[in-house]
Amino acid sequence: MGSLAAELVHAVIPEVVQWRRHIHENPYVAYEEQPTADYVADILGKMPAPLDIRRLTPNSVVADLKGGAGEGPMYALRADMDALPLQEESGEPFSSKRPGVMHACGHDTHTAMLLGAVKVLCQMHDRIRGTVRFIFQHAEEVIPSGAKQLVSLGVLDGVSMIFGLHVAAEYPTGIISTRPGTLYGACNDFDIVIRGAGGHASQPELCIDPVVVSAEVICNLQTIISRRVCALHAPVLSVTQINGGGGAYNVIPDTVHMRGTLRCLDRDVQARVPGLMEEIVAGIAKAHGAEYELSWLEPNIVTYNDPKAYEIAVQAAHDVVGDNYQALDHPGFGVEDFSEYQAVVPGCYVYIGTRPDGDGPVAPGHNCKFRVNEGAFPYGVGFHVNVIRRLLID
Numbered sequence: 143m144g145s146l147a148a149e150l151v152h153a154v155i156p157e158v159v160q161w162r163r164h165i166h167e168n169p170y171v172a173y174e175e176q177p178t179a180d181y182v183a184d185i186l187g188k189m190p191a192p193l194d195i196r197r198l199t200p201n202s203v204v205a206d207l208k209g210g211a212g213e214g215p216m217y218a219l220r221a222d223m224d225a226l227p228l229q230e231e232s233g234e235p236f237s238s239k240r241p242g243v244m245h246a247c248g249h250d251t252h253t254a255m256l257l258g259a260v261k262v263l264c265q266m267h268d269r270i271r272g273t274v275r276f277i278f279q280h281a282e283e284v285i286p287s288g289a290k291q292l293v294s295l296g297v298l299d300g301v302s303m304i305f306g307l308h309v310a311a312e313y314p315t316g317i318i319s320t321r322p323g324t325l326y327g328a329c330n331d332f333d334i335v336i337r338g339a340g341g342h343a344s345q346p347e348l349c350i351d352p353v354v355v356s357a358e359v360i361c362n363l364q365t366i367i368s369r370r371v372c373a374l375h376a377p378v379l380s381v382t383q384i385n386g387g388g389g390a391y392n393v394i395p396d397t398v399h400m401r402g403t404l405r406c407l408d409r410d411v412q413a414r415v416p417g418l419m420e421e422i423v424a425g426i427a428k429a430h431g432a433e434y435e436l437s438w439l440e441p442n443i444v445t446y447n448d449p450k451a452y453e454i455a456v457q458a459a460h461d462v463v464g465d466n467y468q469a470l471d472h473p474g475f476g477v478e479d480f481s482e483y484q485a486v487v488p489g490c491y492v493y494i495g496t497r498p499d500g501d502g503p504v505a506p507g508h509n510c511k512f513r514v515n516e517g518a519f520p521y522g523v524g525f526h527v528n529v530i531r532r533l534l535i536d
Contacts, residue, residue, distance in 0.1 A: 144531060146266065147262065147266065147524070147527050147528065147531060148524070150261075150262040150265050150266070150527075151258070151262055151520055151523050151524045151527060152520065154258045154261050154262055154523065155258065155519050155520055155523070157257075157258065157261070158254045158255060158257065158258040158519045158523060159254075159516055159519065161185065161253070161254040161257050161258075162250050162251050162253075162254035162255075162516070162519075163236040164181065165178055165181065165223075165245065165250040165253055165254060166234070166236055166237075166238065166245045166250040167236050167237070167238060167239050168181075168238075168239060168240065169225030169226075169238050169240055169243045169244055169245045169250070170201075170223075170224065170225055170240075170243065171224055171225055171226065171227055171243055171283075172224040172280065172281035172282070172283050172284040172288065173201060173224075173280065173281050173284070173288075174201070175201040175202075175223050175224050175280045175281075176200045176201045178201075178223045178253070179197070179200065179201050179202055179203050179223065179278065179280070182203045182223070182253060182257065182278050183195055183197070183203045185257055186203065186205050186257075186260065186276075189260060189261055189264045190261065190264045190265055191207060191264035191265070191267040193205040193206065193207055193260075193264070193276075194206040194208070198292055198295045198296075198297060199280060199288075199291065199292070199295070201223075201280040201281070201288075202223075202277075202278060202279055202280045202288065202292060203276075203278040204275065204276070204277055204278070204292075204297055205260065205275070205276045205278075206273055206274070206275050206276075207260070207263055207264060207267055207270070207273065207274045207275075207276070208267075208273050209267055209268075209269070209270025209271050209272050209273060209274070209534060210267050210268035210269070210270065211268060211269055211270055211271040211535075211536070212271045213271070213272070214270075214271040214272025214273070214534055215272045215273075215302040215533075215534075216272060216273040216274070216275055216300045216301050216302060217272070217273075217274060217275070217301065217302055217303050217304070217305070217529070217530060217533050217534065218274075218275040218276075218277055218297075218298065218301045218303070218304040218305070218483075218487075219256060219259065219274065219275070219276055219277070219304070219305055219306065219526050219529070219530070220256075220276075220277040220278075220279055220289075220304060220305070220306040220480065220483065221249070221252040221253045221255070221256035221276075221277070221278055221279065221306070222249045222252055222253070222279045222280075222282035222288070223249055223250075223252075223253050223278055223279065223280055224249055224280055224281055224282055224283050224284075224288070225238075225243050225244055225245045225246070225247075225249065225250075226243070226244055226245070226246045226247060226283060226508060227242060227243060228242070228243070228244040228246050228508070228509075228510045229241065229242050229244065229510055230244035230246070230510060231510040231511050232244075232505075232510070232511050232512060232513050233511075233513075234513060244510065244512075246507060246508050246509060246510065246512040247283070247507045247508055247512070248308065248309035248496070248507065248512075248514055249282065251309050251496070251514050251516075251519070251522070252306075252307065252308065252309070252522075253278060254519070255307070255519055255522035255523050255526065256276060256278065256526060258519070258522075258523040258526075259276075259523050259526035259527050259530075260276050262523065262527050263526075263527060263530055266527075266531075266535065269535045269536070270530070270534045270535055271534055271535070271536065272533075272534040273300075274530055274534065275297075275301060277292065277297060277304075279292060282478070282479050285331070285439050285440045285442070286440055287440070287442070287479040287482055288479065289479040289480060289481075289482035289483055290440075290479065290482040293482050293483065293485075293486055298483060298486050298487050301487050302487065302488075303448070303450075303451050303454070303487060303488050303489055303490075303533075304451075304480075304483045304484070304487055304488075304489035305451065305454075305455060305489060305490055305491075305492075305526070305529045306480050306483075306489070306491050306492075307491065307492050307493070307494050307522055307525060307526070308478070308491065308492075308493055308494070309493075309494050309496040309514055309518065309522070310493040310494065310495055310496060311496050311497055311498065311504050311505065311506065311507065311512065311513070311514065311515075312495075312497065312504060312506070313468075313493060313494075313495030313496070313497060314495050314497045315495050315496060315497060315515045315517050315518045315521070316463055316466050316495060316518070316521060317463065317466050317467075317468055317493075317494075317495030318459040318462065318463050318466065318467050318468070318492055318493065318494055318495070318521060318525060319467070319468040319469070319470055319492065319493045319495070320447060320452070320455060320456075320459075320469070320470060320490065320491065320492040320493060321447065321452075321469055321470035321471070321472075321473065322447050322449050322452040323446060323447060323449075323473070324407050324444055324445070324446055324447075324473040325445045325446070325447050325470075325473055325474070325478075325491055326444065326445035326473065326474055326475075326476050326477055326478045326481065326491075327377075327405045327406055327407045327444060327445075327473065327474065327475040327476065327477060328405070328406045328407075328409070328412045328441060328442055328443050328444045328477065328481075329403060329404070329405055329441065329442040329477040330403070330404040330406075330412065330415075330416065330438055330439070330441045330442075331401070331402070331403050331404075331438070331439040332401070332402055332403070332404065332416075332419070332436065332437065332438050332439070333399065333400070333401050333435075333436070333437045333438075333439075334356075334359065334381075334399070334400040334401075334402075334423060334434065334435070334436050335397060335398070335399050335400075335434065335435040336352040336355045336356050336359065336397065336398045336400075336427060336432055336433075336434050337352065337396065337397050337432060337433040337434070337435075338350035338351055338352035338355060338394075338395075338396060338397070338398075338430070338431075338432045338433075339396065340352075340393065340394045340395045340396040341393075341394050342392060342393070342394070343391070343392040343393060343394055344392065346394060349394045350430060350431050350432050351394050351430075352386060352394075352395060352396065352397055352398040352432060353386060353387075353394065353395070353398055354430070355398070355426060355427060355430045355432045356384060356386070356398040356400060358426045358430075359400070359422065359423055359426050359427075360381045360384070360400070362422050362426060363379055363381065363419060363422060363423075364379065365422075366379060366415060366418045366419065366422070367379055370418050371411055371414075371415070375407070375408040375410075375411050376411075377404055377405055377406040377407070377408075377411055377412070377415060378403075378404070378405040378475055379402070379403075379404050379405075379415070379419075380402050380403055381400050381401070381402040382401055382402050382403060383399075383400060383401040383402070384398060384399075384400045385398065385399045385400075386398030386399065404416070404419075405475040405477075406444070407444065407473050407475070408444075409443070409444055412441070412443075412444070416438065419436065420436055423436050442477040442478075442479060442481065443481045443482070443485060444481060445477070445478045445480055445481040445484065445491060446481065446484050447484075447489070447490045447491060448484065448488030448489060448490060450488060451488045451489050451490035452490045454490065454529060454532055454533060455490040455492055455525075455529065456469075457528075457532050458525055458528035458529040458531075458532055459492065459525060461524070461528040461531075461532075462520075462521050462524040462525050462528055463521055478491065492525065494518055494521055494522045494525065495518060495521075496514045496515045496518040497515060498513045498514070498515050499515060499517075
């Protein structure tokens, strides 16, 4: 990292900690983040260089920093702001003040670190040739996606590349990690309703038992993975809920409702598997004289790191952590709506190690005991700053 950038990053960290703790104490779930967005907009309005601040939605903020060194391309940096519906049990002295809502995925830290990068880059704006767009996004955790909504509203108009980061409690502080190509999988959540004809459990021959039909469906769906898709591209298909009946031991219900998720690392497989599932569910239902309905929620798409953007991210990571950059061998089946930006412009997404101090067990993201090591903040701020330094500062 350049000496000026390093000094400015070091100087802003106390504010980053303060901003993070305020956001952590005051979490808001997806589509309710307007108080967080207002807080972010207020901080942006006090930066040491003028920003063009816009609210494409009430619960998000977009700010442009126009460099003072002349015209040039525009690059975007993104952070997400929404919390999760969890009761916090982390034990942090700045734990959530809002019952049943918690920043259990690090979005508070993403927002604070990007705010820190805004302040550093504002202090370097006379050296920037081009424009930096800062995107503080709502609703990463849910469908419909906040990223997809912002893309539809033009947030990427004029943007050449986009970069983002996510904290990773499983990695030690001081580690930055990612990979080229597919980083996260795609997610398709589904509902299956089996409609039969209920009756008394002592006379199943007079019924069309949707429980039996559902059992066959659940087992046979797995043959898609084992027999219909190449093992090198096999997805994960899980039925995670099954509900039917009114509680009586001797009543066969009329309907059973199942829910589940399909996770794919391959776009072609993601497009193909829903049709295979329809064939199996329809065939089993017909064999038993039952009816069915298979419906899908809006999908999440594969998070794909563009090779050129990846090289910039790796350079910026080395600027910040030196040889502690680690390339990932394999993608994961988690999902991230940063993919919606990457579907429009090239981009790269990275992990920042934030393992808490101590030798005890580490709570994963989306856990009520989730904690973040604030000692990682210089690396996150520094990564954002050095991406722009590599791209827009001579």
